[in-house]
Amino acid sequence: MKERIYTMGVDVGGSYVKAVLLSYDHENGQHTLIDKQTEKIRKRNPKDVVVEAVDMILERQKLNYDKDISYLASTGEGEMVEKKTGHFYSMTSHAKGGIFFSPTAKTVVDLGGLYVRAIKVDSRGKVIDYKMTGQCASGSGQFIENISRYLGLAIEEVGDISLKSENPEVPSGICAVLAETDVINLVSKGISTPNIVKGINLSIAQRVVKLLGSLGAESPIALVGGMGMNKGMVQAIEELAADNKKKSFEFLAHPDSIYSGALGAAIWGGYRYFKLKEKQPELVNA
Amino acid sequence: MNNLAEIIAACKDLAFDLDFKRAKQWKEEKANRVVVGYLPIYFPREVIHAVGGLPVAIFGGGDRKQIIKGDAYYQSYICHIPRSVIELVLDKHTAHFDGYIFPSICDVIRNLSGIFKQQNIGKFVKYMDFPQNFLPQVGGVFLQQEMQHVVDYITEISGEKLTTEKLNHSISLYNTNRRLIEFIYDIREKYPWRLSIEDVYHIIRAGTVIPVEEHNEILEKVCAFIDQEIGKPQDKIKVVISGAFCEQPAIGLIRAIEEAGCYVVDDDYQLGSRMIIGDIDDKTDNPLEALSNAYIKQSQYSSSIYDISNPKEYRLAKIVEKRKADGVIFASASFCDPSLLDAPIFQNAFDRMGIRYIAFQYSENINQFKVIKEQVGAFSDSIKLWEDEPMTVND
Numbered sequence: 143m144k145e146r147i148y149t150m151g152v153d154v155g156g157s158y159v160k161a162v163l164l165s166y167d168h169e170n171g172q173h174t175l176i177d178k179q180t181e182k183i184r185k186r187n188p189k190d191v192v193v194e195a196v197d198m199i200l201e202r203q204k205l206n207y208d209k210d211i212s213y214l215a216s217t218g219e220g221e222m223v224e225k226k227t228g229h230f231y232s233m234t235s236h237a238k239g240g241i242f243f244s245p246t247a248k249t250v251v252d253l254g255g256l257y258v259r260a261i262k263v264d265s266r267g268k269v270i271d272y273k274m275t276g277q278c279a280s281g282s283g284q285f286i287e288n289i290s291r292y293l294g295l296a297i298e299e300v301g302d303i304s305l306k307s308e309n310p311e312v313p314s315g316i317c318a319v320l321a322e323t324d325v326i327n328l329v330s331k332g333i334s335t336p337n338i339v340k341g342i343n344l345s346i347a348q349r350v351v352k353l354l355g356s357l358g359a360e361s362p363i364a365l366v367g368g369m370g371m372n373k374g375m376v377q378a379i380e381e382l383a384a385d386n387k388k389k390s391f392e393f394l395a396h397p398d399s400i401y402s403g404a405l406g407a408a409i410w411g412g413y414r415y416f417k418l419k420e421k422q423p424e425l426v427n428a
Numbered sequence: 429m430n431n432l433a434e435i436i437a438a439c440k441d442l443a444f445d446l447d448f449k450r451a452k453q454w455k456e457e458k459a460n461r462v463v464v465g466y467l468p469i470y471f472p473r474e475v476i477h478a479v480g481g482l483p484v485a486i487f488g489g490g491d492r493k494q495i496i497k498g499d500a501y502y503q504s505y506i507c508h509i510p511r512s513v514i515e516l517v518l519d520k521h522t523a524h525f526d527g528y529i530f531p532s533i534c535d536v537i538r539n540l541s542g543i544f545k546q547q548n549i550g551k552f553v554k555y556m557d558f559p560q561n562f563l564p565q566v567g568g569v570f571l572q573q574e575m576q577h578v579v580d581y582i583t584e585i586s587g588e589k590l591t592t593e594k595l596n597h598s599i600s601l602y603n604t605n606r607r608l609i610e611f612i613y614d615i616r617e618k619y620p621w622r623l624s625i626e627d628v629y630h631i632i633r634a635g636t637v638i639p640v641e642e643h644n645e646i647l648e649k650v651c652a653f654i655d656q657e658i659g660k661p662q663d664k665i666k667v668v669i670s671g672a673f674c675e676q677p678a679i680g681l682i683r684a685i686e687e688a689g690c691y692v693v694d695d696d697y698q699l700g701s702r703m704i705i706g707d708i709d710d711k712t713d714n715p716l717e718a719l720s721n722a723y724i725k726q727s728q729y730s731s732s733i734y735d736i737s738n739p740k741e742y743r744l745a746k747i748v749e750k751r752k753a754d755g756v757i758f759a760s761a762s763f764c765d766p767s768l769l770d771a772p773i774f775q776n777a778f779d780r781m782g783i784r785y786i787a788f789q790y791s792e793n794i795n796q797f798k799v800i801k802e803q804v805g806a807f808s809d810s811i812k813l814w815e816d817e818p819m820t821v822n823d
Contacts, residue, residue: 213663221687228663229689231805234813268814269806414663414812425661 145169147212147415148176148205151408152196152226153235153401154188154219156255156284158368161195162404163203166412173242173409177203178401188222196225212426215411217403227426228414230407233259236366238267238409239402244364244394249357251350252402253369255283258346260353262360267406273357275349282346283368286375289325289342293335300339304374307340321345340374347378351386362392370399432653435646436627443633444492444679446516450638451484452524460586464578465522466529467513467537468674469732470703471556472719475575477598477640480588484525485636485700488512491678491795501543502536507763508791509675510540517549526585527552529578533674533732534765552581562724562735564717571720595715601640603707608647609635610702612654613694617751620666620691621659623650626683632701665754665811668747669695671771673730675761677790684797685757689808693751696730703728731766740770741777748783754811755784757804762789784811 145168153160163177179195196214200207207214207225216223217235233252240250241263252259259274275282290300311333313324321342328338346369354363369375376395383391398405418425429435442450448463455461462481466473473483489495489512497518498511516522527550530541541555556574559567579590612628631650635643669685673696685692705726709718727733729743748756758774760767771787778785786807788800 220689226662228812229687229805229808230812231689231802231809233802233806234809410809410813418663422661422663425663 147412148210149408149411149415150196150199150211150214151217151235151404151406151411152192152214152223153217153232153403153407154192154222155368155403156183157287158182158255158400159188159191159195159222160401160404161192161199162401162408163199163205164405164408164412166409168416173412175398175401175405178398178404180400188219189224192223193225213408213411213415215407215414217407228411230410232403233261233269233272234410235403235406237261237263237269238406239404240364240366240406241265241267242405242409243366243396243399243402244362247362247364247394248360249354249363250402251354251363251365251367251370253283253350253365253367253372253375255287255368257282258350258353258367258369260350260357260359262357267409271357273353275353285321286342286346286369286372288322289339292322292325293329293338295335295339301371301373301375303336304339304343304372305336305377307334307336307374310337310340310344312341312344313338340378343372343374343378344382347375347382350379351382354383354391355386359391361390362394364399365393365395366399366402368400370395370402371397429646429649432623432650432658435649435653436630439627439630439634439646442637443630444490445637446489446493446521448484448522448524448637451482454482454639455524460588462526462582462586463524464527464529464582465525465550466700467531467533467540468509468676468698468700469531469533469730470558470700470723470727471529471531472575472723473640474595474598474602474708474719475579475590475716476582477601478595479579479582479590480586481526481582482639483636485633485698486513486516486522486528487633487636487676487698488792489516490676491680491793495793505763506536507675507761508793509761510536512792513540514543517544525550527554527581529554529556531556532558536765537674551585554578554581558723558733560734562737564721564724568717568720568724571723572716575716575719592713592715595719596710596712598640599708599710599715599718601644603710604644605635605640605647606702606704607707608644608651611651612647613702615651615654616691617666617693619654619657619659619661620664620693621661622654622657623659624683625686625692625695626679629679629682629697632698635701636698663812664689664691665808666691666693666752667755667757668693668744668751668753669697669757669759670744670774671731671758671760671764671767671787672697673699673732673767675764675792677759677761678792678795680795681759681790681797681800684801685759685804688801688804689812690757690804693753694747696728699728699730703730731770741774744774745777745781745783754815755786755807757807758785758787760787760789762791 213227216226220229236252261272262270313321476483488509498515544553561567708722
C-alpha cells in the first residue's frame with residue numbers, strides 16, 4: 143500500500159470555486175496542504191471554472207490527475223465537479239477543515255457566501271449539532287460583496303478598512319435588500335466608508351452571535367469560510383461576543399479559512415481512499 | 429435512436445408528454461382502438477392489451493402543470509396528484525382517452541373516480557377494487573371478476589372479444605417487459621454508475637404511455653448498452669427509496685438524491701411496472717386466473733397491499749438485503765395516508781434490524797430541493813465516514 147498519497151478537494155460555492163491539493167502520509171497520519179487556488183465564478187459556467195482551478199494546481203505541481211491523484215473530493219455544488227471520485231456534504235467538509243486549521247476548536251462557524259452555519263464538532267471533526275441562517279441573503283458573504291461593490295472597494299480591502307472605523311453605523315440587520323438601501327442613505331448622509339463597512343460587519347456579526355447562542359456553542363470557535371478572512375468581520379464578532387454576559391468565547395481565525403471546505407473534503411477523500419482500497423479498489427484512481 | 433443518449437432523450441419527451449401524443453397517434457392509426465387511462469399503483473395492463481386497448485398511466489401533472497381548477501375539487505390537506513389529474517382532464521389533455529381505471533389505493537383516489545363519474549368524463553370509469561384477502565379461491569376469484577368488468581367495458585367499445593390465446597400473448601409481452609426492467613435494476617445494483625436513476629425513471633415512465641411492443645424494443649437496446657462497462661464509478665452509498673409509489677416526485681428531486689452522494693439501487697417509483705415479481709404463466713387455459721394468482725402470490729411490496737401474513741417491513745428489508753443497500757430513504761408525498769402510516773412501522777422495524785434510514789416528504793409540484801439535498805448529503809456522509817458508529821439524532 144502506498145504510504146503517501148495526493149488528494150484534491152474542490153469546493154464550489156455561490157461566488158467562488160476553491161481547490162486544494164493535499165498530501166497525506168498514511169504512516170504518521172500527517173496531512174500537508176501543498177497548493178491552493180481560488181477562482182471567482184463571475185458569469186462563467188462553474189464546470190469550466192472547476193476544470194481551470196484543478197488544472198492550474200496540477201500544472202504548477204507537475205502532477206497528472208489519473209496517475210497521481212488518489213481521490214478528488216467535491217463539496218458544495220458537487221455536480222459541477224465532473225471528475226470527482228466522491229462528494230461530501232459541505233457541513234461535513236467545513237467541520238473537518240475547521241479542525242484542520244484549529245485542532246482545539248469545539249465549534250466551527252462557516253461564514254459562507256450564501257449563509258452562515260454554526261457547527262458543534264468533536265475532536266475528529268464529526269458534526270454533533272448545527273444551526274444555520276435562513277435562505278435570505280443577509281448575513282452572507284454575497285451581501286458583503288455587494289456592499290463593497292457599491293462602495294467601490296475591492297473585497298480584499300473590506301477587512302482592513304473596517305478596522306479603521308471609530309463610530310460604526312449599523313444598517314438594518316434583517317434584510318439584505320433594505321440594508322443595501324440603508325447603505326445608499328448612509329453614503330448620502332456623509333458617513334465615512336470605514337464606519338459603513340464596520341456597521342455592515344456588525345450587523346452580520348449580530349446574527350452569528352445569536353446563532354452561537356441558540357446552538358449552545360462551546361469555545362474555542364474556529365471561523366472558516368470566505369468571510370473568515372475578513373479581519374473586520376472577526377473583530378466585529380469578537381466585540382459582540384465579548385458583550386455577551388453569559389459566556390466568553392475564544393475565536394480562532396486563519397488566513398486560509400476560505401479553503402476550509404475544499405480542505406475538509408480532501409482530508410475525507412484520503413480517509414475514503416484507504417477504506418475503498420480495501421473494499422472497492424475499482425473506485426479509486428492512483 | 430442509435431445511442432443511449434438519444435434513447436434517453438426520446439424517453440424523456442415521452443415520459444412527460446402531458447398531451448399523451450403517442451397514444452393519440454396510436455388510436456388514429458386504426459379504427460376501434462381504445463385508449464384507457466389508469467392511475468397508480470397497479471393495474472394488470474395485459475387485459476387491456478388483449479382486447480385491443482392501450483393502457484396509459486396517468487401520473488398527474490407533476491411540476492409541469494399549474495393547478496387552478498384542481499384546487500377547487502380538493503381540500504388543502506389532501507395530496508397533490510388528484511388536483512393535477514383533474515386539471516389535466518378538464519384542460520382536455522386526455523380528450524382522446526376512452527375510459528379511466530382507478531385502482532384502489534386510498535380514499536382520495538376513490539373520491540377522484542367519483543368526481544370523474546359525476547363529470548361524465550370518458551366512456552367508462554372503473555374503480556378497481558383489489559382483494560385484501562389473499563386466498564386464491566376468495567380474493568383471487570374476486571380479482572378475476574374485477575378484471576372481467578374492465579374487459580367488458582373495452583369490448584363494448586372496440587368490439588374485440590377476449591380469448592385465451594390473446595391474453596396469453598399479452599402476458600408474454602409484459603413478462604418480457606418486466607424481465608428487461610428487472611435486468612436494468614440488476615445491472616444498477618452492481619454498476620449503478622452506468623445509468624442514472626433519473627434516466628431509469630424516464631425510460632420506465634416512457635413505457636407507461638406507449639404500446640408495450642415499442643417499449644420492449646427500447647428496453648432491449650438500453651439493456652445492451654448498459655451490459656457494457658460505461659460511465660465512471662463514484663464513491664457513493666447505495667440506498668433504497670420507499671414511499672413514492674403513487675404521487676411521483678419532481679424529476680429534480682430524484683436527481684438531487686443521486687447528486688447528494690447516493691446511488692438509488694431500488695425504488696418504488698412507478699411501482700405498477702414492476703409490481704409482479706417474476707413471470708406470469710403465459711401458457712395457461714385460464715390466463716385471468718394466472719393474472720390474479722400473480723397479484724396474490726408474486727406481488728411486490730407496496731404500501732397499498734395489506735397482507736398480514738407477509739408484513740411489509742420485512743419485505744422492504746429483504747429488498748435492502750438483496751440490493752446490498754447501505755440505507756433507506758423514506759420519501760413520502762405530503763398527506764399520503766398509506767405511505768405516512770407505514771413510515772413509523774418501517775422505522776420501528778429498521779431500528780430493531782439496524783438498517784439506517786432518513787425520512788422526508790415532498791409534493792409533486794415542489795422543485796426546490798436544497799433542504800432535501802442537505803439531509804441526504806448528511807445521511808450519505810454519516811454512512812461513508814461513521815458507519816461503525818450508531819447514528820445520532822443529527823446524522
